[in-house]
Amino acid sequence: xxxxxxxxxxxxxxxDLSFVARGATLPEVFRAAAEALLHAxxxxxxxxxxxxxxxVELAEPDxxxxxxxxxxxxxxxxxxxxxxxxxxxxxxxxTPAGDRLVAELAxxxxxxxxxxxxxxxxxxxxxxxxxVAGPDGYRAxxxxxx
Amino acid sequence: xxxxxxxxxxxxxxWELGIGHRPGMRVPVRVFANEKLxxxxxxxxxxxxxxxxxxxxxxxASYCMPDAHWGYGFPIGGVAAMDVRSGVISPxxxxxxxxxxMRLVRTDLTWPELEPVLRELVDALAERVPAGVGRxxxxxxxxxxxxxxxxxxxxxxxxxxxxxxxxxxxxxxxxCFAAADPECxxxxxxxxxxRQLGTLGSGNHYLEVQVLxxxxxxxxxxxxxxxxxxxxxxxxxxxxxxxxxGHQVAxxxxxxxxxxxxxxxxxxxxxxxxxxxxxxxxxxxxYYAAMCCAANMSFANRQVILxxxxxxxxxxxxxxxxxxxxRQIYDVAHNTAKLxxxxxxxxxxxxxxxxxxxxxxxxxxxxELPAEYRETGQPVIIGGSMETGxxxxxxxxxxxxxxxxxxxxxxxxxxxxxxxKLVRGRELQDRMAARGILVRSxxxxxxxxxxxxxxxxxxxxxxVSEAAGLSRRVAHLLPVGxxxx
Numbered sequence: 001x002x003x004x005x006x007x008x009x010x011x012x013x014x015x016d017l018s019f020v021a022r023g024a025t026l027p028e029v030f031r032a033a034a035e036a037l038l039h040a041x042x043x044x045x046x047x048x049x050x051x052x053x054x055x056v057e058l059a060e061p062d063x064x065x066x067x068x069x070x071x072x073x074x075x076x077x078x079x080x081x082x083x084x085x086x087x088x089x090x091x092x093x094x095t096p097a098g099d100r101l102v103a104e105l106a107x108x109x110x111x112x113x114x115x116x117x118x119x120x121x122x123x124x125x126x127x128x129x130x131x132v133a134g135p136d137g138y139r140a141x142x143x144x145x146x
Numbered sequence: 147x148x149x150x151x152x153x154x155x156x157x158x159x160x161w162e163l164g165i166g167h168r169p170g171m172r173v174p175v176r177v178f179a180n181e182k183l184x185x186x187x188x189x190x191x192x193x194x195x196x197x198x199x200x201x202x203x204x205x206x207a208s209y210c211m212p213d214a215h216w217g218y219g220f221p222i223g224g225v226a227a228m229d230v231r232s233g234v235i236s237p238x239x240x241x242x243x244x245x246x247x248m249r250l251v252r253t254d255l256t257w258p259e260l261e262p263v264l265r266e267l268v269d270a271l272a273e274r275v276p277a278g279v280g281r282x283x284x285x286x287x288x289x290x291x292x293x294x295x296x297x298x299x300x301x302x303x304x305x306x307x308x309x310x311x312x313x314x315x316x317x318x319x320x321x322c323f324a325a326a327d328p329e330c331x332x333x334x335x336x337x338x339x340x341r342q343l344g345t346l347g348s349g350n351h352y353l354e355v356q357v358l359x360x361x362x363x364x365x366x367x368x369x370x371x372x373x374x375x376x377x378x379x380x381x382x383x384x385x386x387x388x389x390x391x392g393h394q395v396a397x398x399x400x401x402x403x404x405x406x407x408x409x410x411x412x413x414x415x416x417x418x419x420x421x422x423x424x425x426x427x428x429x430x431x432x433y434y435a436a437m438c439c440a441a442n443m444s445f446a447n448r449q450v451i452l453x454x455x456x457x458x459x460x461x462x463x464x465x466x467x468x469x470x471x472x473r474q475i476y477d478v479a480h481n482t483a484k485l486x487x488x489x490x491x492x493x494x495x496x497x498x499x500x501x502x503x504x505x506x507x508x509x510x511x512x513x514e515l516p517a518e519y520r521e522t523g524q525p526v527i528i529g530g531s532m533e534t535g536x537x538x539x540x541x542x543x544x545x546x547x548x549x550x551x552x553x554x555x556x557x558x559x560x561x562x563x564x565x566x567k568l569v570r571g572r573e574l575q576d577r578m579a580a581r582g583i584l585v586r587s588x589x590x591x592x593x594x595x596x597x598x599x600x601x602x603x604x605x606x607x608x609x610v611s612e613a614a615g616l617s618r619r620v621a622h623l624l625p626v627g628x629x630x631x
Contacts, residue, residue, distance in 0.1 A: 009563055010563070011561050011563040011564050011567075016561075016562065017562055017563065018563075041279065043591075061405075065401075065404070069401075072397055075393075076334060076338055076394065078279075078280075079338040079339075079342070079390035079394075080334065080337040080338045080340075080390075082280060082341075110279070110280035112280060112281070115280070116589075117278055117279035117280065117348075117588065117589055118589055118591045118592065119279070119348055119349065119589060119591065119592050119595075120278065120279040120347060120348035120349065120631075122242050122243065122349070122390075122393045123242050123393050123396070123397050125218050125242075125419060126218075126400070126404075126418035126419050126421075127218050127219075127417075127418075127419050129418065145218065145242050145393075146348075146349050146562065
């Protein structure tokens with residue numbers, strides 16, 4: 001998929017927000033999912049400045065749970081540290097024992113004067129959660145509790 | 147949207163899917179609805195309720211309230227009681243927003259007194275009750291102080307001067323779930339919730355100024371007993387929960403249970419959001435204790451918000467809250483699991499009752515009700531959409547069709563994405579203003595998602611709840627001002 005990270009919100013669930021994220025590689029699809037989360041949260045995510053940095057390391061038995069943990073880590077950092085972050089470099093390692101993600105995150109602290117919020121995502125959920133490989137790369141389906 | 151063809155009507159307002167509907171069901175599914183509400187329920191409601199019916203230790207039936215709709219794991223509007231020895235506890239049966247609930251407050255004020263200052267009042271409420279993303283609460287705590295909140299709930303808030311003992315008496319469980327143990331809560335959950343005490347949140351959370359018109363009174367005697375005793379009376383209703391803290395508790399344990407189910411408990415995972423653990427196990431007891439902490443955080447949250455509301459009314463009207471007759475009618479949760487005794491005689495037993503988007507509705511005479519409501523039955527607060535109004539109802543004799551539970555709100559019929567395609571937030575705000583309802587929202591998109599067309603007809607939900615014998619209508623309350631998270 002030469003156009004890079006991409007996502008679209010889909011009209012799937014009655015209560016909340018679902019999206020499909022795509023990427024040629026697994027790091028790309030994880031990045032696209034993080035971008036979808038940011039677009040669900042913020043009115044002008046392109047204005048987010050990269051002035052605060054965090055590094056997260058996560059390990060899970062499978063890719064879907066790893067994506068869930070990753071998105072919920074971003075939700076956690078928004079509430080616990082008032083940080084809005086997007087991933088820079090992502091390293092994803094798959095082993096028979098499980099999958100591991102190292103993500104360099106960059107963004108800024110919440111500033112009510114600059115940031116217009118669309119909604120407060122409470123959590124990424126396991127409902128309908130899927131990460132599947134196809135001819136054009138990977139596709140992730142995620143539902144956000146809002 | 148369609149109910150399965152196998153569904154059978156077993157009473158005028160009760161429908162049943164037998165245990166043969168899908169493999170593994172231990173009890174039937176029972177849905178409280180009329181034809182219209184049944185037809186409006188999404189297919190997932192029946193699938194999810196049938197999944198719940200497979201859970202170990204479930205007793206009697208997997209119930210759906212009249213406002214049921216799709217949820218995570220359990221449907222919203224789902225009620226499931228578990229045997230405390232053989233049954234499970236499931237975060238999906240409680241919801242991410244643990245002890246999301248409603249609080250209703252009466253005043254001596256009437257609409258003619260409020261109308262000249264409505265804009266000032268709603269603007270002040272929007273300014274002083276933080277709502278939306280990233281707004282800190284006005285209560286500053288360190289982690290140890292926050293853990294006190296988790297243990298004491300609304301009692302902590304009252305001890306700090308944010309309310310009265312009368313508020314506690316008129317709160318479910320006195321505003322404190324006694325089994326709370328902060329040792330069972332992660333540091334991450336504490337850190338996430340630390341700055342959020344005294345915040346409304348977003349999504350479908352709101353604070354509404356409402357008026358009870360004469361035509362909204364269904365039962366004048368009960369209305370008077372609840373403090374609704376004058377024409378065009380002004381009340382305040384608000385809806386919020388345990389904020390990021392509760393979400394983190396749910397997320398933490400959902401994750402732990404998913405791993406433990408196959409490895410430790412030998413339980414199949416039929417839906418990841420239906421993750422569970424035996425209640426009589428260390429992980430099950432730990433989650434229950436953590437869930438009680440989140441319930442207490444939520445009671446405290448609504449208590450300190452009530453304090454702010456009293457301050458705002460007092461400032462705007464230049465009178466004390468007491469002289470304005472501001473008094474809580476009730477605070478009731480609709481996302482919890484509780485240990486309760488049900489049945490009679492030799493069949494009486496202790497059960498863990500999951501209510502997710504369902505309200506406890508104890509009948510007159512129930513020993514857990516405060517003296518004020520021992521004869522009336524428990525007040526039940528049903529939040530409608532911001533356009534259609536809400537209901538005050540009451541628990542009834544014989545209302546044990548689903549372990550003394552009833553509906554909690556309107557229930558969505560439309561996704562947020564679809565609602566946004568059909569409604570523009572600014573236009574909705576203008577339209578509501580033209581109808582005399584002032585709306586203040588931190589997000590125009592969020593406002594559009596909460597439009598009345600996205601919800602079931604609350605009048606129908608309330609009427610069916612009454613017809614099904616779950617609770618009775620007392621008063622229909624119409625909004626005049628809304629602060630949306």
